[in-house]
Amino acid sequence: xxxFEAFHLAIQTIRAQKLKSGFSLLGVFVGVSxxxxxxxxxxxxxxxxxxxxxxxxxxxxTFQLRRRPIFTPNVPDxxxxxxxxxxxxxxxxxxxxxxxxxxxxxxxxxxxDNVTVSFGNKEARDIxxxxxxxxxxxxxxxxxxxxxxxxxxxxRSGTPVAVLGEAVAKRLFTDRPPIGRNVRIGGIPxxxxxxxxxxxxxxxxxxDRFVVVPALSPAQNLVNPPGIVDAFLVKANSEGEMREAMAxxxxxxxxxxHLRPQQDNNFVLDTSEGVQRFWAGISRIIxxxxxxxxxxxxxxxxxxxxxxxxxxxxxxxREIGLRKSLGARRRDVLQQFLAESTAIATVGAAxxxxxxxxxxxxxxxLSPLPASISPSSVIAGVIMGAGVxxxxxxxxxxxxxxxxxxxxxxxx
Amino acid sequence: xxxxxxxxxGDTPLPDVIILTHKLTREYDMGSELVRAxxxxxxxxxxxxxxAVMGPSGSGKSTLMNLVGCLDTPTSGEYWLxxxxxxxxxxxxxxxxxxxxxxxxxxxxxxxxRADALHNVELPLIYAGISAHQRRxxxxxxxxxxxxxxxxxxxxNELSGGQxxxxxxxxxxxxxxSILLADEPTGNLxxxxxxxxxxxxxxxxxxxxxVVMVTHEHDIAANAxxxxxxxxxxxxxxxxxxx
Numbered sequence: 001x002x003x004f005e006a007f008h009l010a011i012q013t014i015r016a017q018k019l020k021s022g023f024s025l026l027g028v029f030v031g032v033s034x035x036x037x038x039x040x041x042x043x044x045x046x047x048x049x050x051x052x053x054x055x056x057x058x059x060x061x062t063f064q065l066r067r068r069p070i071f072t073p074n075v076p077d078x079x080x081x082x083x084x085x086x087x088x089x090x091x092x093x094x095x096x097x098x099x100x101x102x103x104x105x106x107x108x109x110x111x112x113d114n115v116t117v118s119f120g121n122k123e124a125r126d127i128x129x130x131x132x133x134x135x136x137x138x139x140x141x142x143x144x145x146x147x148x149x150x151x152x153x154x155x156r157s158g159t160p161v162a163v164l165g166e167a168v169a170k171r172l173f174t175d176r177p178p179i180g181r182n183v184r185i186g187g188i189p190x191x192x193x194x195x196x197x198x199x200x201x202x203x204x205x206x207x208d209r210f211v212v213v214p215a216l217s218p219a220q221n222l223v224n225p226p227g228i229v230d231a232f233l234v235k236a237n238s239e240g241e242m243r244e245a246m247a248x249x250x251x252x253x254x255x256x257x258h259l260r261p262q263q264d265n266n267f268v269l270d271t272s273e274g275v276q277r278f279w280a281g282i283s284r285i286i287x288x289x290x291x292x293x294x295x296x297x298x299x300x301x302x303x304x305x306x307x308x309x310x311x312x313x314x315x316x317x318r319e320i321g322l323r324k325s326l327g328a329r330r331r332d333v334l335q336q337f338l339a340e341s342t343a344i345a346t347v348g349a350a351x352x353x354x355x356x357x358x359x360x361x362x363x364x365x366l367s368p369l370p371a372s373i374s375p376s377s378v379i380a381g382v383i384m385g386a387g388v389x390x391x392x393x394x395x396x397x398x399x400x401x402x403x404x405x406x407x408x409x410x411x412x
Numbered sequence: 413x414x415x416x417x418x419x420x421x422g423d424t425p426l427p428d429v430i431i432l433t434h435k436l437t438r439e440y441d442m443g444s445e446l447v448r449a450x451x452x453x454x455x456x457x458x459x460x461x462x463x464a465v466m467g468p469s470g471s472g473k474s475t476l477m478n479l480v481g482c483l484d485t486p487t488s489g490e491y492w493l494x495x496x497x498x499x500x501x502x503x504x505x506x507x508x509x510x511x512x513x514x515x516x517x518x519x520x521x522x523x524x525x526r527a528d529a530l531h532n533v534e535l536p537l538i539y540a541g542i543s544a545h546q547r548r549x550x551x552x553x554x555x556x557x558x559x560x561x562x563x564x565x566x567x568x569n570e571l572s573g574g575q576x577x578x579x580x581x582x583x584x585x586x587x588x589x590s591i592l593l594a595d596e597p598t599g600n601l602x603x604x605x606x607x608x609x610x611x612x613x614x615x616x617x618x619x620x621x622x623v624v625m626v627t628h629e630h631d632i633a634a635n636a637x638x639x640x641x642x643x644x645x646x647x648x649x650x651x652x653x654x655x
Contacts, residue, residue, distance in 0.1 A: 005538055012526070016526050318522065319524060321522075322522045322524075322535075323535065323539070324483075324507065324510075325481070325483060325510060325516050326510065326511065326516070326535050326536045326539060326583070327507050327508065327510045327511020327512070327536055327539040327540065327587075328507060328539050329503075329504045329507040329508070329539070330503060330504060330507075331504070332507075332539060405483045406478050406483050406484060409483075409518070409522070
């Protein structure tokens with residue numbers, strides 16, 4: 001009997017016993033859909049982290065000179081206190097680093113804190129105020145939707161002009177044009193000169209609730225003491241040049257801070273790598289926990305299929321006897337039942353794949369998690385589903401194949 | 413009718429002897445005791461014979477039936493089927509012999525309930541490895557031969573008892589076997605239908621089919637040209653009779 005016949009027969013049997021087959025493919029269904037669902041989340045988060053998150057926070061080929069890392073998960077208090085004791089980064093540090101770098105870079109100062117922005121009697125609270133120099137927009141790849149960014153001249157002269165995030169503009173001006181209007185940032189009057197393009201959200205955090213003003217304008221006092229920045233942003237043309245610039249910046253800072261060779265840096269040169277490492281860790285955890293769920297449901301699915309198949313063998317003993325009397329060899333009977341269990345599992349896996357993809361779409365639509373289908377998980381799902389079917393079918397099929405035709409035929 | 417060959421171990425049966433058993437025994441080890449179901453049965457059946465095997469229950473006729481049907485292997489002795497010694501064949505070879513040489517007709521029909529008549533008849537051809545197109549053609553021919561050409565797409569539960577047995581006969585015939593082996597073929601049928609089925613058997617016999625039928629009913633056995641009676645695992649009588 002050809003494999004095709006066996007599968008044809010299997011499909012016929014499954015169609016004849018829809019309910020029973022439905023139950024038996026449930027385990028594989030859950031296994032495969034959870035496999036694909038969780039892979040999609042891990043994969044999506046991964047891609048998001050490497051492609052978008054890191055770029056949004058840091059920018060491409062960009063490092064930040066800071067007192068402490070920007071992303072600090074699970075840091076012990078002692079380390080935190082040590083960071084707090086470090087000297088802060090000053091404008092003069094930034095200038096010295098910029099002057100000392102040999103590779104072509106663009107740079108910007110950046111300091112941030114949360115403030116309230118108001119227009120007339122309208123208020124937007126908890127807005128991230130960033131005081132920055134003019135290249136900040138280029139480094140962060142913030143495109144201006146209407147109006148313009150501020151200029152270097154405006155920065156140096158401390159002109160009170162502001163570029164709003166989209167959400168802030170909407171909140172304060174609804175549909176009216178915001179350009180040229182006077183707003184108050186933490187009580188200080190500013191003139192709106194531009195609105196940044198819609199940025200969307202990042203892991204559920206809105207990215208449009210900000211306002212950017214020149215670093216030397218009056219609002220700097222709301223964020224940092226005079227002459228102090230949170231970060232000095234340096235963007236190179238390539239990763240290699242960024243590494244070079246980082247090495248140079250480290251040397252410049254160490255000499256400025258008079259650090260002896262055996263002393264650690266009391267500043268950091270932070271890149272998106274740190275964030276990516278952190279998320280790689282998380283996705284590794286997902287990848288460790290997820291197979292557990294998948295394996296448990298596949299094992300349960302396998303056991304269910306095995307039981308259903310054992311029942312089928314018991315129920316169809318006469319049929320097996322008949323088939324053997326008509327010339328079915330052990331191999332034919334084995335093949336028939338293996339094909340049946342494999343078909344059940346594969347159908348379960350197919351439904352699981354559809355559900356997994358549906359789940360991914362749903363996660364994307366309803367949650368901030370950026371799920372994205374990983375093709376390898378779909379392939380793994382098919383292989384694992386069919387594999388479960390084969391493994392679960394071996395024992396029942398062997399029993400069926402070993403049945404003695406005489407006793408099998410006599411069975412009531 | 414030619415004389416019966418005096419068969420000895422090491423001989424080969426004459427060409428027209430379809431079934432030859434030589435001192436066939438079958439013992440079952442039931443743990444505490446050894447049941448000797450067959451104690452040396454030597455029978456020769458020629459091509460196109462119509463033989464009924466009779467005997468009270470426990471006489472060994474079912475055991476002989478299973479051996480002749482290649483569903484079982486003897487403890488000792490020889491069994492030749494269509495010129496081939498099958499008594500010492502392995503499991504899968506026996507399956508091939510059953511598929512090619514033997515057409516079974518059972519008391520309880522043994523049709524697949526979910527399959528239509530045509531598919532039921534196709535079954536042996538599937539295991540013979542015949543292509544789907546040819547299978548359908550040959551199964552349809554076999555059904556026409558037993559007068560069910562217009563019932564091919566009916567399922568067993570849409571057919572009468574007699575029709576079901578006809579489907580089973582068509583299935584038995586579809587591989588053009590050397591012998592049609594019927595086990596109480598009328599056991600589940602009323603007397604009118606039994607007569608009808610016996611008519612089918614008689615017609616097949618007339619067309620040249622070798623028929624071996626196990627029955628305990630004398631009036632059914634009366635349809636055969638030869639009646640072999642078993643008693644206590646041995647051939648008690650072996651008589652030819654006018655059909």
